[in-house]
Structures are given as structure tokens and as C-alpha cells.
Amino acid sequence: MSNSPLATYRRITKNKNSPRNHKIDRITIHCMAGQMTGRGCADYFATTSRQVSANYCVGYGGDIAVSVDENDRSWCSCSGSNDHRAVTIEVATDSTYPYKCTDKAYNALLDLVTDICKRNGIKKLNYTGDTGGNMTKHKWFANTACPGAYLDGKFPEIQREVNRRLGTSGGNAENGGKLWFVQIGSYAVKQNAEAEAAKAKAAGFGTVIKTATVAGKTLYRVQIGAFGKKENAEAQMKKAKEKGFAAAVL
DSSP, X not given: OOOOTTOOEEOOXXXXXXXXXXXXXXXXXXXXXXXXXXXXXXXXXHHOSXXXXXXXXXXXXXXXXXXXXXXXXXXOSSOHHHHTTEEEEEEOOOSSTTOOOOHHHHHHHHHHHHHHHHHHTOOOXXXXXXXXXXXXXXXXXXXXXXXXXXXXXXXXXXXXHHHHHXXXXXXXXXXXXXXXXXEEEEESSHHHHHHHHHHHHHTTOOOEEEEEEETTEEEEEEEEEEESSHHHHHHHHHHHHHTTOOOXXX
């Protein structure tokens, strides 16, 4: 099992299990909550007293570092069962909501995920909005906002672009790639959408604001999830309604 040739730096941390006990068949993307270089993140994992790590670190300038060899399990998602089968990737992001990453980091992430899939025989990314797919999120295994609202909202796009590069189409094999979105508001004023997104964040939801043009006017739509299974979207809608949000599945 090899590491990605896209990595330009390797510093291995002691925070790992060697070897992993499962074939690689998942990708788990995390946010650093800090604008670090890939090298700086790997150096941090190698020296910190915290028991944390990731297989790869993607810096804000697009550099990629190895912190845990792909053959080994990182300590990244608070879930041994996930981390033994996933290649985990930390991406440099802002330290505050919505934890946005740079275009260089995002493009390097796309290159890295594509390379990981090709080398490990993952023929198609399948984002289902839950642990049934092969794209997973830290927040599904622990009380955390990781991967942050920005990258959280990018998962359907990452799936589509990587699958295009892999020569496959769509995403979810069960429904031909269709995703159901949970929306809690649509606003003509951006500040109102941001205020609603902040309320949803405080209530424990990951949020993304998407723009749409309707009758020549820009609308700002606040969404709290994209799901490959309609029943999962409906469950998220129910949770949101219980917390007072006017949620709908689109």
C-alpha cells in the first residue's frame, strides 16, 4: 500500500495504529480550523501531546504532507471502525465559521481524493449523507462541527467532480446520484440568511448558504444537509422542526 505521490513532505506521528485492520474503502475529510501549511500540520501531529493525527494534511497553499502512512490507521474521527477503513484528510481552513478553505487547498483536496481512489480501487464516491456511503464526516462519530460548514456543503460537489475524473457519473448508486436537501429558509437579504445560518449552527446543525436566481432576483437559501436517501433528509427535517426551524426537503 503506497502513499500519494502528490505529497511533498512526510513526517510520521506516533499517534496511529499499525497496520490498519481493514481495506481502504472510505474517505473522511476534516477541517484544521486554522490556516496552516501541510508541513506545519504534520509537524504538529508529530509533536503534540494530544492523541490526534490524520493520514494527510492539505495546506492553505495546496501543499500536501503525510502524517500517517496509508497502510496505518490514523486517530482522526473518534471512531476506530471508521479510521481503520478510511483515508483521513485534514484541510487548512479559517479558524472561524464557516471554516472556509482557500481555492488552492480545495483544488489540492480534489487531486488528492482522486489519487487515493485510483490507487486503492475505489471506483466511485458514494455520498449518502450518512455512514452508509464511502464519504464520511467526523461529526457523525463525535460531538464536533468538523468538517465545518464550508467543506460540509462541498461534499456533493466533491463527489461529482472526483467521479467525473474517475470516469464515472453521478454519485449514489441507489438513486443515480440524486440528493435531497434540507432547507430552513430562503431570503432576499443575505444578512438575514446569515442570521438564520448562525441560529442553526448554535442549534448543532452544519449549514451552507446557496444562492439562486429567481425571476431575476438573487435568493440566499439556508440548507442544513444533503442526503442520498430521502428518509435521512426527512429525519433531519424532523430534527430541525423540533428545534423551531421551518424546514423542508427539496
